[in-house]
Amino acid sequence: MRMDFNDANGVAMDSGSATVRVPRSGTKQVKVPMTDPDQADKVTDCVVVSVS
Numbered sequence: 001m002r003m004d005f006n007d008a009n010g011v012a013m014d015s016g017s018a019t020v021r022v023p024r025s026g027t028k029q030v031k032v033p034m035t036d037p038d039q040a041d042k043v044t045d046c047v048v049v050s051v052s
Helices: 036-044
Strands: 002-006 012-019 046-052
Touching: 012 036
Parallel strands: none
Antiparallel strands: 002 012, 002 046
16 A cells, blocks of 8 residues: 655645555554654644555
8 A cells, every 4th residue: 555644735745555465354454664754743734645
């Protein structure tokens, strides 16, 4: 999955990705690391951009 990390204006400041396998109709919690964690204090929202 790919995730964008957005600032207060909704602008994607950073992104990250993680690989996870989820059974059909299942759920799973996953931690997606930021590419640049130094920007974490500016992030107000996270959005899943793609799942494959």
